[in-house]
Amino acid sequence: MEAKPxxxxxxxxxxxxxxxxxxxxxxxxHALLFGMLILILFGVIAIFAPLIATHDPYAIDAxxxxxxxxxxxxxxTDKLGRDLFSRIVYGTQSSMIVGFSxxxxxxxxxxxxxxxxxxxxxxxxxxxxxxxxxxxxxAILLAIAIMAAMGQNIFNVTIALxxxxxxxxxxxxxSTALVIKEQTYIExxxxxxxxxxxMIWKHVAPNTISQLIVQFTYVFAISIIIEASLSFLxxxxxxxxxxxxxxxxxxxxxxxxxxxxxxxPGAFIVLSVLALNLFGDGLRDLLDPHARK
Amino acid sequence: MKSDHLxxxxxxxxxxxxxxxNLTAVNGVTxxxxxxxxxxxxxxxxxGKSVTSESILGLLDKKRTRCEGEIRYKDxxxxxxxxDRMREIRGNEISMxxxxxxxxxxxxxxxxxxxxEAIMIHQKVNRKEALNRAVEMLRLTGIPSPETRIREYPxxxxxxxxxxxxxxxxxxxRPSLLIADEPTTALDVTIQNQILELIKSLKxxxxxGVLLITHDLGVVAETCSRVLVMYLGQIIEEADxxxxxxxxLHPYTQGLLKSVPQPDGDRGRRLHVIKGTVPSLDKIPxxxxxxxxxxxxxxxxxxxxxxxxxxxxxxxxRCWHYKEIMEGGTGRAAAYESN
Amino acid sequence: xxxxxxxxxxxxxxVLLVVAVVVFFLIHLTPGDPAAVILGPDAxxxxxxxxxxxxxxxxxxxxxxxxWFGKIIRGDxxxxxxxxxxxxxxxxxxxxxxxxxxIFAQILAIxxxxxxxxxxxxxxxxxxxxxxxxxxxxxxxxxxxxxALLLVLLFAVHLQWFPVAGYQPLSSGLLNHLEYLxxxxxxxxxxxxxxxxxxTRASMLDVLNANYxxxxxxKGLRRTVVIWKHALKNAFIPILTVIGQSFxxxxxxxxxxxxxxxxPGIGQLIINAIMRRDFxxxxxxxxxxxxxxVLINLIVDLMYGLFDPRVRLNRRN
Numbered sequence: 001m002e003a004k005p006x007x008x009x010x011x012x013x014x015x016x017x018x019x020x021x022x023x024x025x026x027x028x029x030h031a032l033l034f035g036m037l038i039l040i041l042f043g044v045i046a047i048f049a050p051l052i053a054t055h056d057p058y059a060i061d062a063x064x065x066x067x068x069x070x071x072x073x074x075x076x077t078d079k080l081g082r083d084l085f086s087r088i089v090y091g092t093q094s095s096m097i098v099g100f101s102x103x104x105x106x107x108x109x110x111x112x113x114x115x116x117x118x119x120x121x122x123x124x125x126x127x128x129x130x131x132x133x134x135x136x137x138x139a140i141l142l143a144i145a146i147m148a149a150m151g152q153n154i155f156n157v158t159i160a161l162x163x164x165x166x167x168x169x170x171x172x173x174x175s176t177a178l179v180i181k182e183q184t185y186i187e188x189x190x191x192x193x194x195x196x197x198x199m200i201w202k203h204v205a206p207n208t209i210s211q212l213i214v215q216f217t218y219v220f221a222i223s224i225i226i227e228a229s230l231s232f233l234x235x236x237x238x239x240x241x242x243x244x245x246x247x248x249x250x251x252x253x254x255x256x257x258x259x260x261x262x263x264x265p266g267a268f269i270v271l272s273v274l275a276l277n278l279f280g281d282g283l284r285d286l287l288d289p290h291a292r293k
Numbered sequence: 294m295k296s297d298h299l300x301x302x303x304x305x306x307x308x309x310x311x312x313x314x315n316l317t318a319v320n321g322v323t324x325x326x327x328x329x330x331x332x333x334x335x336x337x338x339x340x341g342k343s344v345t346s347e348s349i350l351g352l353l354d355k356k357r358t359r360c361e362g363e364i365r366y367k368d369x370x371x372x373x374x375x376x377d378r379m380r381e382i383r384g385n386e387i388s389m390x391x392x393x394x395x396x397x398x399x400x401x402x403x404x405x406x407x408x409x410e411a412i413m414i415h416q417k418v419n420r421k422e423a424l425n426r427a428v429e430m431l432r433l434t435g436i437p438s439p440e441t442r443i444r445e446y447p448x449x450x451x452x453x454x455x456x457x458x459x460x461x462x463x464x465x466x467r468p469s470l471l472i473a474d475e476p477t478t479a480l481d482v483t484i485q486n487q488i489l490e491l492i493k494s495l496k497x498x499x500x501x502g503v504l505l506i507t508h509d510l511g512v513v514a515e516t517c518s519r520v521l522v523m524y525l526g527q528i529i530e531e532a533d534x535x536x537x538x539x540x541x542l543h544p545y546t547q548g549l550l551k552s553v554p555q556p557d558g559d560r561g562r563r564l565h566v567i568k569g570t571v572p573s574l575d576k577i578p579x580x581x582x583x584x585x586x587x588x589x590x591x592x593x594x595x596x597x598x599x600x601x602x603x604x605x606x607x608x609x610x611r612c613w614h615y616k617e618i619m620e621g622g623t624g625r626a627a628a629y630e631s632n
Numbered sequence: 633x634x635x636x637x638x639x640x641x642x643x644x645x646x647v648l649l650v651v652a653v654v655v656f657f658l659i660h661l662t663p664g665d666p667a668a669v670i671l672g673p674d675a676x677x678x679x680x681x682x683x684x685x686x687x688x689x690x691x692x693x694x695x696x697x698x699x700w701f702g703k704i705i706r707g708d709x710x711x712x713x714x715x716x717x718x719x720x721x722x723x724x725x726x727x728x729x730x731x732x733x734x735i736f737a738q739i740l741a742i743x744x745x746x747x748x749x750x751x752x753x754x755x756x757x758x759x760x761x762x763x764x765x766x767x768x769x770x771x772x773x774x775x776x777x778x779x780a781l782l783l784v785l786l787f788a789v790h791l792q793w794f795p796v797a798g799y800q801p802l803s804s805g806l807l808n809h810l811e812y813l814x815x816x817x818x819x820x821x822x823x824x825x826x827x828x829x830x831x832t833r834a835s836m837l838d839v840l841n842a843n844y845x846x847x848x849x850x851k852g853l854r855r856t857v858v859i860w861k862h863a864l865k866n867a868f869i870p871i872l873t874v875i876g877q878s879f880x881x882x883x884x885x886x887x888x889x890x891x892x893x894x895x896p897g898i899g900q901l902i903i904n905a906i907m908r909r910d911f912x913x914x915x916x917x918x919x920x921x922x923x924x925x926v927l928i929n930l931i932v933d934l935m936y937g938l939f940d941p942r943v944r945l946n947r948r949n
Contacts, residue, residue, distance in 0.1 A: 133650025136922045136929075138884030141902075142654075145918045148906050149661035225775045229888050232777045235906055248778065252892070255781065256789060266778045273773040281769075352849055356757075383852035391850075396843040401865045401941060411851040446941045462851070 032282025038275035045089060046096035053086035057242045066258050075264050078250055087242035088265050094243050095272065098158050098227045103220040105162040107212055110169025115205060117170065118177035128174075131167040139164045140226050144235055152238045157227055164226075165219045169212070176211045180204050210287035217280030221273045228269050244269050298325040298365075299502040300349070300387075300470055305362040307344055307353070309574075316574040318344045320526040321362075323601070326470065326502040331493070333517035333534070334506045335549075339571055341526040342506045346472045348372075349504075350389055351379045366470070385415040388463035392475040394455035398447040404431075405443025408462045415466045430461035434491060453484035460491060467499055474506045489516050510553055514538060519607070522546050525571065525582045528601060532608040542610040542619060544587045581613065589618055636943060640933050647926055652704065655919045656697050662911050709919065710912030714905070719916035722901060729799055730890070730897030733820065734882045736813050740821035741828055742875065748825070749832025749871075753840060754859060764829065771826020776885045780819035780892040787815060797894040816893045820885045824878040831874040835867040842866070868939050876932030880925040 045052055054074065061081035069076045075084035113131070117124040134142070139161075146160035181204060189203060230236030231245025239246055244265040251261030307319040319341040326332045334342045347353050348360050349371060364371040366387065371379065383389075391397045399407060408430060409423035418426070424443060431439035434457040447455055456476060463471060473492060477485035493516055496503050505517060513520055513534065520537045522530040522545065530543040541547045548567040569586035572578060580597055584590040593613055601611045612618070675683075684690050691699075703709075709719040752764040788796040794815050800808045839845065840863055848862045849855075883898070890899030898917060905913035937944045 129646040130650050132647045133654060136647060136651050136880075136926045137654070137918065138880050138921065138925065140884045140887065141918050141921055144887070144902065144906065145655075145658050145914055146661075148911065148914050149658050221773070229775050229777055232775075233888060233891060233903060233906075248781070252781065255785065259785060262778075262781050262785070266774075266782070269778060270770070270774050274769065277769060277773055347846075350850055352846060380852045380854065383850055385852055389850040391843055391846060393843060397847045399844040399848065399862055399866070401939065402862075410853070414852055448942050459847070462847075 029282045029285065031278040032286070035275040035278030035280075035282060038271060039279060042092060042096060042272050042275070046093045049089050049093040053083075053089045055083035055086045057082060057086040057090045058240055059083070066254060068258070069260060076258065076260050078247070078258075078261060079254060084247065084261065084264065087247055088244065088268060090242045091244045091247060091265065092268065092272075094154060094237055094241070095224050095227060095269075098154060098161065098237075099220045099223040099272075099276075101158045102161040102165055102223040103216045105158070106165035106169050106219050107216045109162075109166045110215070111173050111205070111208070111212055113166070113170040114173025115177050115201075115208070117174045118181060118204070124174075127170070131170055134163070134167045135171075137164075139222070140229055143226055143230055144233070147230065147235045152235060154237050154241070157230065157236055161223050161226060165223065169215050169219060172211060172215050173208050176208045177204050180207050210283075214280050214284045214287070217276050217283065221276035221280070224269065224273055224276070297327075299328050299367070300326040300504070301363070301365040302345075302349070303363040303365070305345065305348065305360065305364065307341070307348055308359045308361075310357050310359070313575060317577075318526055318574060319348070322523070322526070322528055324521050324528060324531065326504050328469070328500050328502050329496065330518045331496060331503040331505055331516050333513040333520040334504060334523060335508065335510065335513055335520060336523035337508060337571055339525075339574075340523040342523050343474055345523075346389065346474050346504060346506050349472060350383050350387060351376075352389075381415070384411045384463070384468070385466045386468050387470040387472065388466070388468040389472040389474065390456075390459045390463045390476050393479045394452060394459050395447065395479075397459055398455060400447055403444050403446055404450070404458050408443070408458070408465050411462055411465050426465065427461070430465045431458070433464075433495070434458070434461045435487075436461070452480050453487060456480060456484075456488050457491065460488075460495070464495060464499065464501075468501065469499075470502045470504070471496070472504045472506070475508070476505070477512060478507070478509070485512070486515075492516065510549060522549070525577060526574075527582060527611065528609075529583065529611045530609065531601070532605070536605065536608050540608075540619070542604055542608065542615040543583075543612050544589055544618065545583050547618075581611075589614055636937060637934060640930065644926055644930050648923065651919065651922045651926065652701055653697070655915055655922070656700055658918070659700075659911070659915050660693075704919070709916035712905070712910055712913045714908045714910045714913075719913050720920075722913060723898065723917055723920055726896060726898050726901045728801070728897070729895050730883065730886050730899060732802070732809070733813055733816055733886055733889070733895065733897065734879065736810070736817040737821035737824065737882050738875075738879055740817055741824040741878065744821070745825040745828035746832050746871065749829040750836055750859065750864065752829065752833040753836035756837065761833075764833075768826040768829045771823050772830075774823065775888075776819050776823050777888045777892055779822060780816065780889050783815050783819050784892070797892070799893070799895040799897075812893075812895075816889045816895060819892075820882055820889050823885070824882060827878060828871065828874055832867070832871050835870045836863060839863045839867040865939060869936055872932055872935060872939070876929050879928050880921075883921055883924070 059082060061077070064073065064077050064081040065079055067073055067077045073083045073085060075088055078084055078087070113127055117127045137145075142164050143157075143160045146163065147156055150156045150160070227236055227243070228245035228248070231243040232249045234246070234249065236245055237243040239250075247265045248262050251258060251265075255262055302325065303323050305319055305322045306317065309316045309318055322341075322345060324332070324334075334345070336342045344353070348358075349364055349366075351371065351374075353360070360372050362372070366382070371382070374382075398404065402410075405424055405427050408427035409420060412418060412423040412426050413420065416423075416426075427443055428439045431442060436442055436454060436457050442450075447458070450458065460476075471492075476492065477488050480488060489512060492503065492505075495501070505512070507513060517534050519533050520531070521528050522537075522543065524545050530537070530541070530546045532542075537546065538550065541550055545567070548565065551565040552567065554564060567586055568588075572582075572585070578585050579595065581587070581590070581594040581599055584594040587594065591614065597613070599611045599613050601609050604610045604615060681690075689696070707720055709723075711717075712719055712722050715722050748764050748768075752761045755761050784796055787793050795812055798812055800812045802809045836859075840859075845858060845863060848858045853862075886897060887899035887902055889895070890897045891903055894900075898921070902914060902917050904910070905917070
């Protein structure tokens, strides 16, 4: 058989067509797009918070207490006269930082733990018992207990939530890796003499990436919710640092008159988590052809 | 003439509605099945044979598929019947067995319950009586100690036994027509034979018509009296089994037969392969659908889609050049000169 | 089946051990010297050291763990400095309201979610499915304290259908008891319902694709029978798993909800303990909740045998 330049060209065409199909699907998936845009918006707010905020979030102004949204204070003021718009903007920053860091940390450690557990049996038994043990604690309670022990600040919130979320990611990666491991092409590679470490990182890991990315978005979403709950309870980001959760907590006492103190940060929470969930769902539909139909 | 046949499918066209547009999986298929005969429907995966068989019982998703044409069963057009009427026919007058017996039986119910269920819907009997009949059916399909078996679950049986259970289930109400979709594909070769023999003997006993769908020509040779060859949603050849194997007229059929490795043939010879691959449904070629892969294709083939024409008393083929191919090929043409 | 039960029960033991270790670890992260706290600010270094010796605080960690573990087994989970009673007693005292709330919420969740999930799967792709999916999406995107506050704003303050906050024990009458629990149970339950509905839908879709469903239809069964009898029994196992997990989340969610509605349950116990730095209460409560979570999951796993004969009769591993 002579070499067929026609065939190589058609492979390139196929790849290009595939890429176009993925992009078309991505743009066609309204949910995914919407989620992504909102996330970008929140990211921008988080990064450029100092520029976007209109006032100093800590500045107390006794003359301007509990104002409804107006021209000067876009979202109104709280009971100490602090500008809510700026506080909510900085709260966005906190939540985005915590959410992102937790997602990053737990994805990183979850990937390693999951992959190695899938490959080394003894390690698997030990690690999975620990994972099961950690998962026996409802997330928010474990976070509360850790915060109570370690003290309250944004750094510890991140650590506590990472400890809570890593087992979840580890379990998912482990299952995915186990499935991949059983696939025939891995057996073929092993028969060819590929060593375990090489197999894990060069062959199995890349196939878990799509799952990992989806888990990343979900962990991000859950972290935002838990952080907000912790702050609401007073054990998360400590006052007077602004956080969506503790703004709502402060708004609780005055909920009847100043309902915007509850609704506006609440809307931010719901919107950000919704966007992440939509994005994650959309990503999953895109990356895993089996999940469709 | 038409009402003589047990099942008469005329110009069946099945279209799927997908996000990429409408795909026609089956395009103008016509065939019939009579009492007491086993008709084979052969083709590669994706040629539309399963879709055709599922449409007979109305098992396709109404929202996503559209069926046109006629499926006449005992003087009724099944495509026009209401869902209620169809339910009366399913499992009762027309039954179907599927490819993988493990996944075709519900894992959480006993096999006795599953068979009895079918009996109880169609025949007005109570559970006890239904279970008795189930035991009888199991005995008929050659399952040992059926009284104990009825309390077992599918996962406790072997593959061959499960398929026997499926057959017992399908025949429990003594249907007139059995549609068997790849009944032996998922089974060991040793068991395949037993199941095929079982189907043949039960066909005799119940005087059923059987539509046997398969991609395995060996199965066809063993069991069928007539064969229909499908390619990309069309029937491209139809003949009684001897004629098909002795004088295949369509290049595709010839290719299929040549592809079967001969144990007593020349071992050094390369295996025959039909060049190219089956096109996807959204890229159906213009003209004769097999033309891109056919070594005899001419311009006429690429422009015009041939009709199914008669080439003998019970032999039909969809090819512009079958006569020339036949003459050029085997030289047995003389004995086969038209009508 | 028996082998399965034994195996499953045995596998809980290492998990419980890990739970104990984690809680113990948390205890030791707690800042401050317990002995110094007990003796007060005027104690001398010698007195503190002596008390530490007596309390076993200077022993190696492992010994301390074993001692602590021994106490736990015997039911001694510590002492509440603030409430002046053993932690276990405080827990049991406050358990009632939380259990009522959790059970109410769970029933609400199941009753709403499972039919919703089944309908969504059955009418997949239609408006009904999209509506249900949108609803569940919102359900998992809102923290329960926020939902609780919004429910209060709407139903208690604005419409005045239900009380704003508070708790009435069962002894004051069932209707009264339930009236005060409706909003909190809704707040908790809706979110769980969203989760359960999603899993139900996914599980049903998986099952509806299976070959035995085709067989069931080919037998001539009605669509309702196919779904509610053939499909659901198979789909139920992942649903059951998620219900078990959701019960644990409900207890956790109760922490927040009880704060909003001023219900004197476990949640309030923990929050108050945090504010008063009553550490032993926090640790003991978290331990007990984790234990019950493991227990609930064990029970759920054992229930699999009810639904899946492959589990019941599997002699192989």
